[in-house]
Amino acid sequence: MFDESVSKKIHVPLVLSMFIGLLTILINFFYSVEDIRSEVYSSQSKELRAAYVNGLREKKVIALTNVINLSSNYSIIESLKSQDRNVAIAGLQTLSRKFKEQTIYKNIKVHLHDANLRSFLRTWDVEKYGEELAGFRKTLRDVKKNKKAIATIELGRAGLLVRGIAPIENDGVYLGSVEFMQGFNSIVKNLRKNREYETAFLMKEDYLSVATALSSSPKIKEFVLAVKEKNVDKDFLNSLKGVEIEDTKNFQISDEYFLVSEPIKDFSNVIVGYALIGEKTSMVETVIAKAKSSLLKQVYIIFFIDIIILIYLIIIVRKKIIRPIVDMEKMAQELSL
Template sequence: MNLADRLIGKIDKIVFIFTVVVLFLSFYFVYTLKQSYAQKETVQSLDNALFLTRNLLEEDQQHALSLSLLLSQDKTFLEAFYKNDRKKAFDIISQKIESLQKLQGYSFEVQVHDKNLHTYLRSWDYSVKNIPLASFRKGLVLVKERKKPLVSIEVGKRLNIKAISPIMKNGSFEGSIEVIENFGHLRKTLAEHGYALLILLDKKYLNIATTLQHHPVVFHQFVLVNDSYDKHSFQSLKHSNLKNLQSYGYFTQDRHAFAYFSIKNFTNQNLGYFVAVFENSTPLILKTHDEVSTEETNNSGVIIQ
C-alpha cells in the first residue's frame, strides 16, 4: 500500500470516527432534550394535580359549610328543634338531605347537638341521642365558645369534612348542626381529570378512627382511608419511601408520579396526607417542599382550616 492509499485510509477512519461521534452526540442531545421536556411536563402535571386537589378540597369544605348554615337557619327544622320534637326534626332533616343530594350530587350526613353539646339526632341513626361530645369534639366546643361556624377536616370514627354552625336564638347558643361530607366527590372529580386520589391517615389516630382499623397500611405509618382506590397507584405508593414527607411535595415511584400535601385539622395538627397520582413513564427524582400552614379566618369570622 503506497503513501497515498495509507493517507486516504487514515482520512476515512477519521471521517468515520467523527461521523460516529457526531451521530452519538446528536442522539444524546435529542434524548436529553426529550427527557428534559418529559420532566418539565411531569412537573407541570404534578403542579396541576396539587393545585386542582387543593382547590377542589376547599370547594367541598365551602359546600359543607353552606349546607350547615342553610340547615341551621331552616324555619321548619328550628320550629321542631325548639319544641324538642325529635321525630319531626329528624324527618325534616332527612327530607332536606334527600332533596339536596339529588339536586347537587353530593353525599353527606347531618348531626344535631343540643346546647350542652350532647347528640340530639343523627340523620343516619335516629336511635342515637344524649351522647356527651365535648370531651373529644373540640370543634363543637369552639363553635359554642365563639358562636361562629367552623369547617375543617376531623378524625372521628372516619376521616371527614365537618362543617358546624351554631343554632342561635336571641343571641343565645341553643345547639349546633353539623354537616359531614366524605371525599367521594373529590375523588370523582379528580378521576375525571386523570388523577387518582389516595388519602392517608397517621396510624396514631386509629384509636379514634375505629372504622379504619382493618384498612391497608402504608409504610408502617399510615392507613389508607379510601374504601375504593386504584390498585396500581396504591401498589406504587406502598413501595415508596414516605419517611421524609413534608407539608407538600412531589415524588415518583415505578411508573407513577405523586403530588401530596398534608391534612391539617383546625388546631393545625397534621393528620395525614392527600396524595394525587397519575401514570408517568419518566424517571424523575423530585425534592419535597415545605410551607407554613396557618389558620385562616375570613371576614365573616368563619374558621377554615
C-alpha cells in the same frame, strides 16, 4: 493554484465557524432536554397539588354553604328550641330525600348538637344521642364560643371527614349547632373523571383508636386508607408501598405513577394523614416527548437556515471577494510580462 489558496483561506474558516455554531446548538439541545424534563416534572407536580387543593377547597365551600342553610332550617330550630327530636327527624328526612333526588349527595349526614354540646340527633343513627361531645370536639367548642360557622377536617369514628359546623340561635339565645359531614370519595372520583389523576387518602395508623370504622381498611406502612377501597385504583394503591408518604416537598416516581403527597391537617393544624395524588408516568413522558419534539424541530429549522446562509455566504464571497482578487492577480501577472 492561487484561486484554490484564497478559497481555502476564506471558505475553511467560514465552514469551520458554521460547524462550531451547529455543534454548540446540538450540545445546547441535549442540555435543554434535561431542563425540559425538570420543568415538566415541576409543572406536573404543581398541577397535581393544585388539583387536590382545589378539590378540597370545593368540599369545604360545599360544607359551609350547606351547613349555613341548615342552620336556618325551621325544623332544626324548632326541634332544638322545644327539645323535641321528632320535629328534626321528620324535617331532615324530607330534606335528605330532596338531596337524593336533586343533587349528587345521595346519603347526607347531618348531626345536631344541643346548647350543652351533647349529641341531639344523628341522621344516620337516630337512636344514638345524648353523648357528651365537649371533651373531644374542639370544633364544637369553637363554634359555641365564636358563634361563627366553620368548615374543616376533623377525625371521627368514620375517619377523616370534611365537616361544616354552624351555630343555631333564636332571638339571641344559643340553641346548639348543626353539622354537615362529607368524606373524600368524591374528590377521588372527580380527579379521575376530570383530570385522569388517581388519589388516595391515608390516615395515620395512630388514630385508629378514634377512627374505629377504618380498623379493617387496607394498611400501607404506618397508614390506613381513609376512603372506600373500591374507589381507589388498585395499581395506584400498590404503588404507594414504594414511596415516601410523608415527603410533601418533592415529586416521586414509582413503577407506574408520577405522584406527590400533600399533608391533611385538622382544625388544630395537626397533620392527621396525607393525600397522594398521581398520574401515569406514561402521561408525563408524553408531555416531555412533545416538548422535546418541538425543540428538535427548532434545531432542524436553525440547521437548515444555517446551511442556506453558509451557501449564500460562499457564493457571495466567491463572487465579490475571491473572483476580484483572482482577476487582479491575473492582471498584475500580465502587466509584469
